[in-house]
Amino acid sequence: MSAPDTLSSRAAPSIRTPYRVKDGLPLFAVAPMIDWTDRHCRTFHRQMTRHAVLFTEMVVADAAIHGPRERLLGFDPCEHAVVLQLGGSDPAKLAAAARIGESFGYDEINLNVGCPSDRVQSGTFGACLMLQPELVGELVAAMKAAVTIPVTVKCRLGVDDQDPEEALDRVADAVFAASADGLWVHARKAWLKGLSPKENREIPPLDYERVRRLKARLPNRFIGLNGGIGSVAEGRRLAEGLDGVMLGRAAYQNPGDLMNVDPLFGDAPAPTSDPAAVVAAMADYAERHLAAGGRLSHVTRHMLGLFAGRPGARAWRQALSDRAVRPGAGPELLFEALEHVDLSQAA
Known part of the structure; x- marks a missing residue:
């Protein structure tokens, strides 16, 4: 598919x-x-x-x-x-x-x-x-x-x-x-x-x-x-x-x-102004990386600062840092970590 x-x-x-x-x-x-x-x-x-x-x-x-x-x-x-x-x-x-x-x-x-x-x-x-x-x-x-x-x-x-x-x-x-x-x-x-x-x-x-x-x-x-x-x-x-x-x-x-x-x-709009859309895109990418034999942490270690300055940023970082390295960690972790972030507040 x-x-x-x-x-x-x-x-x-x-x-x-x-x-x-x-x-x-x-x-x-x-x-x-x-x-x-x-x-x-x-x-x-x-x-x-x-x-x-x-x-x-x-x-x-x-x-x-x-x-x-x-x-x-x-x-x-x-x-x-x-x-x-x-x-x-x-x-x-x-x-x-x-x-x-x-x-x-x-x-x-x-x-x-x-x-x-x-x-x-x-x-x-x-x-x-x-x-x-x-x-x-x-x-x-x-x-x-x-x-x-x-x-x-x-x-x-x-x-x-x-x-x-x-x-x-x-x-x-x-x-x-x-x-x-x-x-x-x-x-x-x-x-x-x-x-x-x-x-x-x-x-x-x-x-x-x-x-x-x-x-x-x-x-x-x-x-x-x-x-x-x-x-x-x-x-x-x-x-x-x-x-x-x-x-x-x-x-x-x-x-x-x-x-x-x-x-x-x-002089053009960004591909997206919604960081949650970035998370969704990277979850898809991480799924393909895992299917190729990679680890979730290879991807998520670069994403820790995505919500810098927003309420919940620390919990986002901690969830990815602590759990992405565990055996069996999958892309669903990105959405679980995202639940900690207050997306209504600008950075």
Whole structure:
């Protein structure tokens, strides 16, 4: 029997990519976040916005080439437009991984030049590449030669004691000389020594004006802003004069705010303004995931913040956290947890 025609089972309509269409509206994206933006998270987010571009977790090039590809790279058709973020520092391997990503149907490939974790540093990629702009250019050129879809880069302002003026300009010039289609800038430096990945997301000061200066210097290039943006509405304000904004933790922790993306960034209504409809769609999706051998918690762990700010949100979170991990937990738990939420009260 075919799946019901719910939000989660419909393919998203064809969505513009920021590198091909100029319609006067900035782009909105949900940032790549390790352990968070997996396929279940992206399907959940897609129920609330058709105009956001969704990013995968970073996938290391070697894993894409040699690892379990369907598990690492598979995604639901409803996720489009969806970007595969790759990590690596070998041009040939990144080219091969990019080709694999294109064959899976991704809309874009993005190179990670911003992650400061110890694991990434040990592989000499991520934020470490800010120290090697010429290599970054080579990596972009190799991927561009391998695929027909857009190739973009996500970077920091610099690392450690680098001067952000010089460091960011050198990386930007290198990637655009290699024909990159866009550059997303996390508007903080990364400290490779002395700060944890979590601290690197919070302690180095934000400098949005540095990103604006880059855009002023490169007015015909796509420059998007990431880092510390607390809401979709704040992102729309910060997007003025830039080509796009990207939310990370704020989008994950308060996902209901994604219902504001399409009106503010797409001049269109959200797919739904009813969070209960999102729950119903995800219950259908969870049923299919369970039938394929998955666990309910794979899906529900991303939904804990859906009712942030509403009466009953804590009981919703507790019901999902405590019970979704139990053997035999099924999608009916979502409706049982929903009974705790006062839907008459706005968040």
